[in-house]
Each structure stands twice: as C-alpha cells, then as structure tokens.
Amino acid sequence: MNNTASSFLAKSTIKAADLEHRRKINFNIGKYNAVVPQGKKQFAHLEESRQLAKNRKWEAIEHLDQYLLEFEQKITAMGAKVIWANDANEALEAIGQICDQKKCTTLVKSKSMVTEEIHLNDFLSSRGIESVETDLGEYIQQLDGEAPYHIVTPAMHKSKEDVAKLFAEKLGTPAHLTPEELTSVARKILREKYTEAQIGVTGGNFIVADVGGIAITENEGNARLSCAWPATHIVVVGIEKVIPSVNDLSLFWPLLATFGTGQQVTVYNTIVTGPRQATETDGPEEMYVILLDNGRTNLLQNPDFREALYCIRCGACLNACPVYKNIGGHSYETTYSGPIGKVITPHLQGMEAYKHLSYASSLCGNCTEVCPVKINLHELLLDNRHEAVTQGMSSLTERIAWKMWKLASLNRSMMNMGNARMKNWVVNSVFKGWTTHRSELDFAPKTFNEWWKERNQTA
Numbered sequence: 001m002n003n004t005a006s007s008f009l010a011k012s013t014i015k016a017a018d019l020e021h022r023r024k025i026n027f028n029i030g031k032y033n034a035v036v037p038q039g040k041k042q043f044a045h046l047e048e049s050r051q052l053a054k055n056r057k058w059e060a061i062e063h064l065d066q067y068l069l070e071f072e073q074k075i076t077a078m079g080a081k082v083i084w085a086n087d088a089n090e091a092l093e094a095i096g097q098i099c100d101q102k103k104c105t106t107l108v109k110s111k112s113m114v115t116e117e118i119h120l121n122d123f124l125s126s127r128g129i130e131s132v133e134t135d136l137g138e139y140i141q142q143l144d145g146e147a148p149y150h151i152v153t154p155a156m157h158k159s160k161e162d163v164a165k166l167f168a169e170k171l172g173t174p175a176h177l178t179p180e181e182l183t184s185v186a187r188k189i190l191r192e193k194y195t196e197a198q199i200g201v202t203g204g205n206f207i208v209a210d211v212g213g214i215a216i217t218e219n220e221g222n223a224r225l226s227c228a229w230p231a232t233h234i235v236v237v238g239i240e241k242v243i244p245s246v247n248d249l250s251l252f253w254p255l256l257a258t259f260g261t262g263q264q265v266t267v268y269n270t271i272v273t274g275p276r277q278a279t280e281t282d283g284p285e286e287m288y289v290i291l292l293d294n295g296r297t298n299l300l301q302n303p304d305f306r307e308a309l310y311c312i313r314c315g316a317c318l319n320a321c322p323v324y325k326n327i328g329g330h331s332y333e334t335t336y337s338g339p340i341g342k343v344i345t346p347h348l349q350g351m352e353a354y355k356h357l358s359y360a361s362s363l364c365g366n367c368t369e370v371c372p373v374k375i376n377l378h379e380l381l382l383d384n385r386h387e388a389v390t391q392g393m394s395s396l397t398e399r400i401a402w403k404m405w406k407l408a409s410l411n412r413s414m415m416n417m418g419n420a421r422m423k424n425w426v427v428n429s430v431f432k433g434w435t436t437h438r439s440e441l442d443f444a445p446k447t448f449n450e451w452w453k454e455r456n457q458t459a
Contacts, residue, residue, distance in 0.1 A: 004333065005356035012327035012360070021157060021328060028156050029319050035262030036316075042254060042264045053251055054373045057310035060209075060242045064300065067209040067242045068291065074212020078274030080287040087294050088118035094290055095120065095201075095234060096127060102232050104129055104198040108190075110216075110223035111135035112203030113151060113313060114238050114292060117335040117348075120201070131201075132193045134222035136186055143170045149329035151336065152260050152315035157328060190222070200226035200284070204237035205312070206252060207291075210245045213271040214289065217256060221268050233275065233284035239291050240300075240309035246271070252312060259372040260314040295348035304383050308343050310373045317367035317377055323360050332357065339367035339377045343384065351388055358384035401431055412449060420445050 015021055043049050060067055072082045085091035099107070107124060109115060109131055121142070124131040133142040137154035141147065144166055148154035155163070160179050168175040173185055194200075202223050206215040214235050216223045227233045243252060249269075257263040276283035299305045318324045318338030329337040334345045334354070342357040358381045367377040388394065408414045420443040428440040435441075446454075 002353055002356075004353050007333060008331060008356060008360070011333070012331040015328045015331050016326045022326065024157055024159055025325055025328065028153070029325060032262060032319050036258065039258035039262040039264055042258070049251060049255065050372055050374050053255055053312075054307075054310060054375075056243060056248050056251070057312075057373055058307075060244055061240065061300065061306060061309050064239065064242060067244060068207070068239060070209045071207050071212050071242065072291075074210070075214075075274055075289060076212075078212060078277070080212075080274045080289055083288060083290045085290050085292045085294070088292075091118050091236060091290050091292050091294070092120065092123045094288075095236075096123070098232065098234060098288060099124070099127065099129055099199065102198050104232075106130045106132070106193065106197045107199045107201060108132050108134050108193050108197040108226045108230065109201040110203070110218065110226040111138050111154070112201070112236060113148070113335060114203050115201060115236050116148060117294065118236070118292070120236070132190065132197070134190050134193070134220075134226055135218075136183065136220060136222075139186055139190065140166065143167075147330065147335075149337075150315060150318060151313050151338070151340075157330075194225050194229045197230045199232045199234060200228075200230040201234045201236065202227050204235055204241055205256065206249065207237060207239075207242045208246050208249070208271065209242055211271070211273060213246065213273040215249055215253075216270045216272065217253060217266045217268070218270075219261070219263075219267045224268055224270055227270075227272055228283050231285045233272070233287045235272070235287070235289045236292060237289065238296055239293055240296050240311075255372045256312050256314050259316040259370070298347045299344065302347075305343075305347060305380060307375050308340070308347075308380060310375055311340050311344075312373060313340075314372055316370045316372065320366040320370045322362055322364065322366070327360075332360075339381070340375075343375075343377055343380045346384055346388075351384075351391060352393055355384065355388040355393055358382075358388070397433075416447050416450055 040046055076082055083094045085094060105128075107129055109120070111133075115121075121131045121133075133139045135154070138148065140155040140158065140163055141149070150156045158166075160182075163179075163182055164175060164177050167173045167177065167182055167185060171185065171189070173182075177185070202214075202216060204214040205217045208215050214237065216227070218224075227235075243249070253269055254265055257266045272287070275285060275287040296309065299308050315338070317340050318329070321338050324338045332341055334341050334349070334357070336344060339361070342360060345357055346354040361378065361381050363378050363381065365378045368375065368379070371377060423443040424441060428435050
C-alpha cells in the first residue's frame with residue numbers, strides 16, 4: 001500500500017472515532033441543511049434549472065478551447081495580460097516573476113481553492129513575501145497553520161470557542177470574545193494589510209467568455225478589496241471554470257449560492273473585465289490572469305470523466321457525504337476533499353497515489369442527488385476503480401480473489417460445493433481483508449438453489 005493510502009487510513013480511523021469532531025460537523029452541516037431547502041424555493045422549476053446548468057457546462061467544456069480563446073481576446077483588449085500555465089510550477093514561476101517586478105513584500109489573497117492547489121502561500125513564504133488570507137475562515141486556518149477543511153467553509157470543524165482560543169494564542173486577544181468581537185479583530189488587522197499590499201490575488205468562480213470577465217462571488221467583500229485596492233491584481237483560475245455567456249450568471253450565481261450556503265444569492269457578486277481604465281477612478285493599475293491546467297486536460301481528454309469538470313465548487317456533495325461527515329476534510333490530504341475530490345484528484349495528481357480515495361465511499365448516490373449540475377459522482381467513483389484495475393494497479397491477491405468469485409458465481413455446481421462452515425472459513429480466514437472493517441460473513445446452510453430443488457422435489 002502506498003504512503004498516501006496508509007496515511008489516509010490512519011487519519012480517517014482516528015477522526016472517525018472523535019466524537020467531539022463529529023458533534024461540531026453535525027452541528028454546522030445541520031445548520032446548512034436547515035437553510036438549503038429555503039434557498040431552493042426561489043426556483044420555480046429546480047430540476048429544469050439544474051439540467052440547464054449541466055447543459056451550459058457541457059457546452060463550455062465541449063468547446064473549451066474556443067471559449068478560452070474568446071475570453072483571452074476580450075480581456076486582453078481591456079489591458080489585462082493572460083498567462084497559460086500547464087502546471088503548478090509554471091503558475092508559481094509566473095507569480096514569482098510578477099512579484100519580483102513589483103518588488104512585492106506583502107500580498108493579500110481572497111479565498112481561492114486553486115491557489116491552495118498550487119501551494120501559493122508556501123511558495124511566497126519561501127521568497128520572503130508575506131501572503132495574508134483575507135477570507136475570515138481562511139484567515140483562521142492560516143493562523144492555525146492548517147489547510148482549508150471544506151471547499152466553501154474552510155473552518156467548518158472549529159467551534160466559536162476554538163476560534164476565540166486561537167485568537168488569544170496568536171493575536172493576544174481576550175480568551176472569551178464573541179463571534180462578533182472576533183470578526184471585528186480580524187477586520188481591523190486585515191484592513192491594514194490591504195493598504196500595505198502591493199499585489200492582490202483572487203481566484204475566479206467563473207470565466208465569462210463573451211465579455212472577457214472573471215466572475216467572483218463572496219459574502220465578505222474581501223475579494224473586492226483584494227482585487228481593487230492593491231496596484232496589481234493577479235487572478236489564478238482553473239481552465240474548467242468557463243461559461244459561455246454573461247447571461248448564464250443569472251442561472252449559475254443563484255445555484256451556487258443556494259447549494260453552497262442556502263442563500264438566494266451571495267452578498268457580493270463581481271465581474272472583473274480588466275485593470276483600471278482611463279475613465280475610472282478605482283481598481284488596479286495592472287491585471288494578470290493565470291489560466292491553470294494542472295491535470296485538468298487529463299479529465300478533458302477522457303469522455304467518461306469529462307463531466308467532472310462541470311463542478312462549480314459549491315461543496316454540496318461534501319455536506320451530503322456520510323464518509324466526509326465522519327472522517328472530515330483533512331483526512332483526505334488533498335486540496336479537494338469529499339466526493340468531487342475523490343473523483344478528480346486521481347486524475348490531477350496521479351491514479352497510483354490516489355486510487356484509494358475512490359474506495360472511500362458508500363456509493364449511496366447522495367452526492368449525485370445534491371449536485372446542482374447533476375454530475376454522476378458515484379458512477380465516476382466506480383469508473384475510477386475500474387480504471388485503476390485496468391491500468392494494473394490492483395494487487396495480485398485482489399485479482400485472484402475476484403477471479404475466484406467470478407468463476408464461482410458463474411458456475412452453479414461450484415456455488416453449491418462445500419458446506420456453510422467451509423465457506424465461512426474461506427471468506428473470513430483466507431480473505432482477511434473482508435473482516436478488517438466488517439463483521440464475519442455467515443453463509444446459510446443451503447444455497448437458494450439447493451433449497452429450491454428440495455422444495456420442488458418434496459412438492
């Protein structure tokens with residue numbers, strides 16, 4: 001077993017037994033579950049809206065090259081510079097060069113999973129550049145030296161008492177501040193950072209092709225400050241975030257808000273189409289957009305997995321997943337956790353190292369049921385398992401066991417062979433992997449076939 005799989009099993013085993021962790025997660029996800037049904041009421045025809053969103057993402061991904069080029073043409077005409085990055089190293093190298101040119105010492109960054117993917121903060125720290133997370137949840141996680149726990153709510157696993165204790169340790173505040181007081185402390189610190197920073201970094205929820213814009217959705221206003229206050233704005237965004245038209249935002253913004261946080265629409269929704277223009281008084285002097293591949297074309301080239309690129313990062317599948325709710329976001333040791341992370345990570349970072357994630361699923365289908373763009377997540381997890389086997393990544397013992405099972409299943413005389421005690425011994429003692437995390441199998445004294453024959457003969 002590879003190191004990532006062993007580490008995942010160890011961490012998930014510990015976390016699954018942590019009742020306090022489970023209490024916090026169930027409390028926070030319970031609040032989410034209470035508001036999402038209210039948010040859904042804004043859709044007169046929810047299922048039709050979800051299907052339309054899937055169709056629009058299908059259109060975008062099937063013609064990804066055309067829409068990306070259209071976006072580049074439009075936004076460069078407004079003065080922005082577009083940089084194409086094949087992988088994380090190319091993206092970091094480009095950011096490093098921009099920081100050198102601007103003599104950057106302090107950088108502010110809004111919430112962005114793609115910058116977590118390329119480990120931007122570690123890279124900047126190695127160059128002596130202070131990188132400050134300005135989203136409150138991300139700021140809490142940065143203070144604690146932890147990665148985000150959840151795609152949408154980075155500090156979901158922390159209670160208000162945990163945050164108060166953290167602020168007291170790191171910032172010297174009183175140990176029993178209320179959430180409102182803690183927010184005020186963070187606001188005061190972060191507003192000073194905005195004024196000091198030479199560069200602001202944001203992600204992008206959508207790349208809007210027809211207007212050449214980056215659409216950003218948020219609830220705190222920190223992304224607007226990050227992209228508007230510093231003299232230089234850098235956008236780092238995955239190439240799959242394209243939507244064809246600005247008119248699509250009237251569908252995607254409410255879907256993202258409802259399935260992400262239960263809101264009808266998030267508080268701040270912004271479309272950035274370039275740096276400050278000659279007739280404008282606000283905004284950055286320069287804007288760079290880094291379009292990141294980093295394994296996404298591995299999904300794009302495979303028709304069976306391509307729909308995973310439809311994801312709008314709402315986090316609904318994490319909140320619905322029984323495995324995520326028991327083992328938490330950090331056990332995965334990946335940027336993207338939960339069902340969508342289990343689907344895409346093996347293709348982004350290597351099937352050999354991350355094939356185990358596809359087995360960390362009950363295959364209940366709840367993730368597929370709640371996805372706003374109707375991605376068949378549980379089926380894609382099965383496809384991942386199949387691909388791992390066809391690529392020769394299964395163990396010899398596993399292959400032999402399944403061949404024997406298939407042979408016996410297709411042969412009635414073999415299924416009837418031996419008594420229940422012998423069958424119990426073979427499954428529970430020889431194939432020990434079955435009973436590692438399960439109770440022992442107990443075969444019936446007779447197979448259904450044997451019972452049926454005896455019944456008919458007697459009749």
